Amino acid sequence: MIFLSMLFVFLTACGGDEGNSTGLEGSVVIDGSGTVYPLMARLAEDYMVNKEINVSVEVSRSGTSAGFKKFLVQDGGTDFNDASRSIKEEELAEAEKLGLSVKELKVALDGITIVTNKENDWATELTHQEVIDIFLASGGKKKWSDVREGFPDEPIKTYGPNENHGTYEFFWETILEEQDLVDDINLQQDYATLVDLVSKQKNAIGFFGYGYYESNKDKLNAVKIDFGNGPVEPTLETIKEDGAYAPFTRPVFTYLKEGVAKEEPQVLDFAIYAMKNAGTAAQKTGFAPVPEKELQASVEYLEGLKSVNGEENSSNK
Amino acid sequence: MDNEQNRDLKVREMIQQNKQNVSLNSVTEKLMPRFLFVVAIISIITTIGIVITLLTETVHFFRDVSFAEFFTGTELSPLGSDAEFGILPLVTGTIISSTIAMFVAIPIGLMSAIFLSEYASEGVRRTLKPLLEVLAGIPTIVYGFFAFTFVTPLLRTIIPGLEPTNILSPGLVMGVMIIPMIASLSEDAMSSVPNAMREGALALGATKLETTWRVVIPAAMSGIVASFVLGISRAIGETMIVTIASGSSKNFTFDVTQSMQTMTAYIVEVTGGEAPAGSTLYYSLYAVAMTLFVFTLIMNLIAQYISKRFREGY
Amino acid sequence: MKYVDSAQVQKNMGGRLRTNQIMKILFLISTLIGLVVLVVLFYRVLADGLGWINMNFLTNRLSVDADRAGIMGAILGTLWLMLVVAPVTMFLGIGTAIYLEEYAKKGRFQSFIQTNIANLAGVPSIVFGILGLTVFVRGMGLGNIVLAGGLTMALLVLPIVVVASQEALRSVPQFLREASYGMGATKWQTIKKVVLPAAIPGILTGVILALSRAVGETAPLTVIGIPALLIPFPDSILDKFTVLPMQIYYWTIDSALVAEYSNLAAATIVILLLILLIMNSIAVIIRNKFQKRF
Numbered sequence: 045m046i047f048l049s050m051l052f053v054f055l056t057a058c059g060g061d062e063g064n065s066t067g068l069e070g071s072v073v074i075d076g077s078g079t080v081y082p083l084m085a086r087l088a089e090d091y092m093v094n095k096e097i098n099v100s101v102e103v104s105r106s107g108t109s110a111g112f113k114k115f116l117v118q119d120g121g122t123d124f125n126d127a128s129r130s131i132k133e134e135e136l137a138e139a140e141k142l143g144l145s146v147k148e149l150k151v152a153l154d155g156i157t158i159v160t161n162k163e164n165d166w167a168t169e170l171t172h173q174e175v176i177d178i179f180l181a182s183g184g185k186k187k188w189s190d191v192r193e194g195f196p197d198e199p200i201k202t203y204g205p206n207e208n209h210g211t212y213e214f215f216w217e218t219i220l221e222e223q224d225l226v227d228d229i230n231l232q233q234d235y236a237t238l239v240d241l242v243s244k245q246k247n248a249i250g251f252f253g254y255g256y257y258e259s260n261k262d263k264l265n266a267v268k269i270d271f272g273n274g275p276v277e278p279t280l281e282t283i284k285e286d287g288a289y290a291p292f293t294r295p296v297f298t299y300l301k302e303g304v305a306k307e308e309p310q311v312l313d314f315a316i317y318a319m320k321n322a323g324t325a326a327q328k329t330g331f332a333p334v335p336e337k338e339l340q341a342s343v344e345y346l347e348g349l350k351s352v353n354g355e356e357n358s359s360n361k
Numbered sequence: 362m363d364n365e366q367n368r369d370l371k372v373r374e375m376i377q378q379n380k381q382n383v384s385l386n387s388v389t390e391k392l393m394p395r396f397l398f399v400v401a402i403i404s405i406i407t408t409i410g411i412v413i414t415l416l417t418e419t420v421h422f423f424r425d426v427s428f429a430e431f432f433t434g435t436e437l438s439p440l441g442s443d444a445e446f447g448i449l450p451l452v453t454g455t456i457i458s459s460t461i462a463m464f465v466a467i468p469i470g471l472m473s474a475i476f477l478s479e480y481a482s483e484g485v486r487r488t489l490k491p492l493l494e495v496l497a498g499i500p501t502i503v504y505g506f507f508a509f510t511f512v513t514p515l516l517r518t519i520i521p522g523l524e525p526t527n528i529l530s531p532g533l534v535m536g537v538m539i540i541p542m543i544a545s546l547s548e549d550a551m552s553s554v555p556n557a558m559r560e561g562a563l564a565l566g567a568t569k570l571e572t573t574w575r576v577v578i579p580a581a582m583s584g585i586v587a588s589f590v591l592g593i594s595r596a597i598g599e600t601m602i603v604t605i606a607s608g609s610s611k612n613f614t615f616d617v618t619q620s621m622q623t624m625t626a627y628i629v630e631v632t633g634g635e636a637p638a639g640s641t642l643y644y645s646l647y648a649v650a651m652t653l654f655v656f657t658l659i660m661n662l663i664a665q666y667i668s669k670r671f672r673e674g675y
Numbered sequence: 676m677k678y679v680d681s682a683q684v685q686k687n688m689g690g691r692l693r694t695n696q697i698m699k700i701l702f703l704i705s706t707l708i709g710l711v712v713l714v715v716l717f718y719r720v721l722a723d724g725l726g727w728i729n730m731n732f733l734t735n736r737l738s739v740d741a742d743r744a745g746i747m748g749a750i751l752g753t754l755w756l757m758l759v760v761a762p763v764t765m766f767l768g769i770g771t772a773i774y775l776e777e778y779a780k781k782g783r784f785q786s787f788i789q790t791n792i793a794n795l796a797g798v799p800s801i802v803f804g805i806l807g808l809t810v811f812v813r814g815m816g817l818g819n820i821v822l823a824g825g826l827t828m829a830l831l832v833l834p835i836v837v838v839a840s841q842e843a844l845r846s847v848p849q850f851l852r853e854a855s856y857g858m859g860a861t862k863w864q865t866i867k868k869v870v871l872p873a874a875i876p877g878i879l880t881g882v883i884l885a886l887s888r889a890v891g892e893t894a895p896l897t898v899i900g901i902p903a904l905l906i907p908f909p910d911s912i913l914d915k916f917t918v919l920p921m922q923i924y925y926w927t928i929d930s931a932l933v934a935e936y937s938n939l940a941a942a943t944i945v946i947l948l949l950i951l952l953i954m955n956s957i958a959v960i961i962r963n964k965f966q967k968r969f
Contacts, residue, residue, distance in 0.1 A: 092906045100907045207440040240931035244525040393863045394778045400770030414809045472705035500891025502920045570695040598799025600894040632898045661797035
């Protein structure tokens with residue numbers, strides 16, 4: 045018993061955090077897209093370490109759709125939902141029904157990268173249509189040799205993120221135009237597993253956000269896509285706004301509950317910090333930055349929410 | 362005279378005090394058994410809690426999914442619009458991984474037990490037995506790390522068709538993890554066979570091996586078999602090793618070189634994506650957990666029954 | 676009556692003795708297989724992780740960057756968890772053991788509780804996680820804080836404490852109790868002042884074993900929900916937390932993304948094993964030093 049009380053005293057003494065703080069406390073809960081996760085995790089960590097140590101920012105990565113289900117709840121739920129696709133009609137309707145005012149914040153630009161195994165030296169570039177056919181049930185491409193003459197006579201192994209993920213949805217809706225995926229595709233919840241599987245399977249081909257390719261260039265190849273004007277390699281340059289990789293590029297977002305931001309200063313504070321630093325953080329985590337003007341507009345909008353908050357607060361305190 | 366009187370006074374004081382304390386003491390004395398009874402009941406409440414928790418949500422599940430689809434369905438695709446909830450892929454994953462584990466643990470565990478109990482000298486036994494205990498004390502997450510970072514790559518060089526996530530590697534590692542359990546319990550069972558029986562056999566001219574095989578093991582059989590059953594139960598309930606090393610493929614297959622998912626790994630995956638409360642996906646979590654619980658409960662009851670019923674009395 | 680054909684026996688003896696020798700070696704090898712795997716495991720873990728252990732690693736916060744990441748948060752989380760598990764499981768476990776050994780009448784009810792404890796011991800740890808999630812995290816609305824995780828773990832390791840405590844109480848010889856009654860002590864006084872003190876070494880060993888198990892368990896906590904990247908340190912039992920085994924898990928599965936995570940996982944394993952070694956050594960010391968001979 046003595047030991048336990050000693051332990052208790054030790055822990056409470058140790059627990060005090062040293063770090064920067066302007067006195068903000070509380071937590072910020074973020075969930076959603078696994079693609080956006082590295083960006084948000086970076087922003088969260090920088091925020092906590094450099095600015096507000098007493099605010100606990102938690103970032104999880106259940107997937108865009110799974111995240112929305114946790115976001116759109118009556119009481120509680122997450123404060124932000126990261127999304128690698130824009131919010132759907134039915135999700136907006138749900139938000140309205142629950143009385144939640146949701147603000148869309150564009151945080152970065154991402155390019156869907158088609159990745160292959162390091163030893164795949166035949167499919168270094170494919171046409172837009174070939175990529176679609178490989179992943180379509182109706183595409184009829186079971187073996188690499190079906191895609192092009194001279195490709196190996198081996199079965200194609202397809203991989204991708206599962207239906208919880210916005211990346212999956214974007215790929216299916218926009219690129220495959222909502223046609224059925226080939227039925228033996230191996231869908232995974234974790235991007236780490238996807239990277240691992242493609243990097244160890246000679247005949248693999250998969251798709252995910254550029255960031256996960258960029259940090260694993262030593263294990264994976266990115267296929268150059270020919271959209272009609274010659275093969276384009278996905279790079280930070282080409283996935284920029286109006287870049288050559290445009291058909292496979294998409295903006296990624298985070299959605300904020302305005303009500304929560306007004307009531308909890310730390311949530312609003314983090315939102316402003318995130319939008320101010322999204323540009324630099326994007327490049328560090330494998331995204332192209334959103335044009336500065338748009339980021340600035342977001343920051344101003346959020347600051348606008350603050351003054352409403354400030355007035356209410358001063359009257360309470 | 363004075364001293365004696367003083368002593369008497371002191372004793373009298375003590376008796377006075379005791380009389381006053383008695384009332385408090387007798388309250389404590391009466392209440393303590395009741396209080397401890399309540400404490401002991403908590404363990405029963407826990408079991409009831411587990412059963413109720415699992416049962417209520419499983420009932421919800423079976424409102425959405427039929428018994429037939431769940432227990433005989435070979436298609437498990439819980440996400441997406443056309444969700445299917447057949448448990449057979451998970452059951453095969455669990456059974457195959459446990460079987461592989463038992464193929465490793467039973468022979469090695471039993472042979473180790475035989476060595477320690479029948480052949481090893483006291484000194485050797487005293488050194489080796491604690492080392493086996495160390496194996497038992499290693500957290501399963503460490504075994505999971507080992508399976509994923511060392512065993513799988515090693516096996517992939519030997520078996521070319523082996524997928525990066527497969528069921529063979531964690532199965533083997535689970536087996537190693539269970540060896541100490543089988544070795545220890547079997548050794549206990551064999552040690553409690555009286556020496557008189559061994560000596561009788563040896564006196565008749567049997568070799569040590571024959572004595573062990575024909576006298577000791579049959580006599581200790583109930584304890585040995587009980588240890589096997591407990592080992593299987595442990596393998597069925599193991600989570601981290603298979604979650605890390607075996608991936609999350611829900612294909613219904615018997616190919617050990619492929620990725621498979623066990624019931625336990627499914628639970629980890631679904632809670633990781635944190636299914637929203639009230640969805641079929643959320644209830645499937647409980648339905649699978651219920652199945653798992655029933656499996657292990659049956660195994661444990663069998664083990665207890667075997668060790669009690671067939672124990673040879675000496 | 677058949678007589679033993681000594682010539683035949685003589686012929687067979689050689690083969691039988693040889694088989695005996697061969698099997699003896701086989702049995703020895705089997706015993707050593709487990710140890711060989713143990714050695715290989717330790718070697719791999721040390722090789723991958725030892726080089727990454729330094730003061731920074733032990734005191735830094737978690738980070739996305741492998742170079743900056745440290746496990747202080749996980750160490751504190753583990754300690755906070757123990758702070759909940761230890762008193763709860765001691766209270767429940769020792770109490771239950773005292774009831775079963777000293778007060779309960781031998782009969783159907785008592786063996787019912789015994790069987791129940793044995794069954795609880797065999798329930799997979801992940802099912803305890805589901806119990807904890809439903810009852811503590813969601814039912815009582817605690818969320819994934821230390822208290823919820825601690826209560827769940829306490830129930831998981833309860834059977835260990837009960838069984839060890841029962842054995843310790845059983846090994847206190849009856850004459851001690853009788854001497855106490857003879858001097859006029861009541862039952863509870865006897866238990867409190869005579870039996871328990873004598874049983875403390877065995878009980879403590881059981882508690883330490885239970886805590887060792889709780890320190891290394893991962894499965895129930897994955898169900899309760901531990902954030903993958905928790906940067907602030909826990910300050911109380913009402914805070915969110917992470918523990919060493921969870922960090923090992925997260926770093927292992929993400930090691931495909933960042934190769935260095937594998938080293939971090941290995942380094943954390945080394946620390947975890949070290950902590951377990953210390954705990955188990957304490958248990959052995961207690962057992963050896965304070966074991967009273969009656």
